[in-house]
């Protein structure tokens with residue numbers, strides 16, 4: 507067996523993976539138990555799956571992950587309490603069956619806002635109360651900043667303004683207690699204006715006493731984007747607010763590796779692309795280790811190259827066929843050059 511990634515980085519941070527339930531078994535399950543110290547659900551804990559209809563909570567799948575984590579002594583991150591995507595539509599339909607976002611009457615808008623915030627409290631409160639002893643970190647809100655900066659104009663935002671963010675954190679604290687670690691999670695946290703707007707939002711919320719304990723840098727990155735300097739700057743910036751840092755959704759896409767936006771199949775990927783990726787992983791983990799006073803968890807958004815959300819994106823950018831290869835295990839679940847590179851303790855060049 508190749509050396510466990512969790513053992514290698516134990517002194518610095520936990521190594522985690524996002525999983526679908528089928529990956530708890532078979533070869534994925536073996537890799538998971540050997541190499542990782544932390545897990546998170548790729549999908550099954552999102553609101554769409556937890557409360558598909560109002561008041562009808564569906565725990566079976568989430569419970570299976572919780573049981574696995576407990577049985578194998580893994581840290582468990584909860585992803586995610588509140589998000590604009592994978593959220594059932596009923597949240598945003600008023601009692602007359604109308605879309606809340608279309609409401610023009612100010613009194614009814616006010617009533618809708620109250621109703622939506624109540625629904626949010628029920629969702630967050632119920633989930634947090636159920637799992638508070640099992641979860642080590644909560645993604646309370648996910649992706650609240652727009653790509654162009656400013657608050658994302660989601661239904662949550664259109665109906666409640668920034669109130670939903672505050673209410674989500676306060677409710678999580680109320681039901682989770684002082685020990686619950688409450689995270690705000692986002693992607694492209696290295697890139698302006700998004701980075702600085704996220705920073706300003708968190709600073710303002712902290713000033714108002716909103717209980718935020720940590721920042722999740724998703725880190726869906728590419729071979730040369732963002733730069734290492736941008737990644738380091740952003741981690742240091744948010745650390746300056748006194749937040750704990752998690753890298754929550756790491757993958758290193760081959761997107762844009764010359765000359766194509768994506769490879770058609772795995773076999774089309776040249777060895778050289780894997781070597782370039784390995785160097786990137788080496789630099790990245792050298793950086794993370796140098797910042798280990800700040801970073802307590804580094805989670806990959808998957809295990810091996812056979813299962814990655816990036817394949818959907820590769821198809822989108824490559825006329826309907828495409829394959830990406832973002833992880834340190836290949837499609838056959840064998841270690842890649844990136845694995846040896848991230849495990850190396852040679853200085854990165």
Ligand code: G3I
Pocket residue numbers: 548549591592648693724755815
């Ligand atoms: O559950 C249905 C299934 O019933 C149906 O048969 C199947 C057909 O396509 O779709 C299934 O739903 C898919 C779901 O994953 C579960 O597999 C959705 O189509 C698909 O869009 C969804 O994708 C997920 C995506 O979030 C949704 O936006 C990805 O697996 C997941 O990796 C991705 O994760 C997000 C993080 O939560 C937040 N940060 C970005 C990250 C990557 O996009």
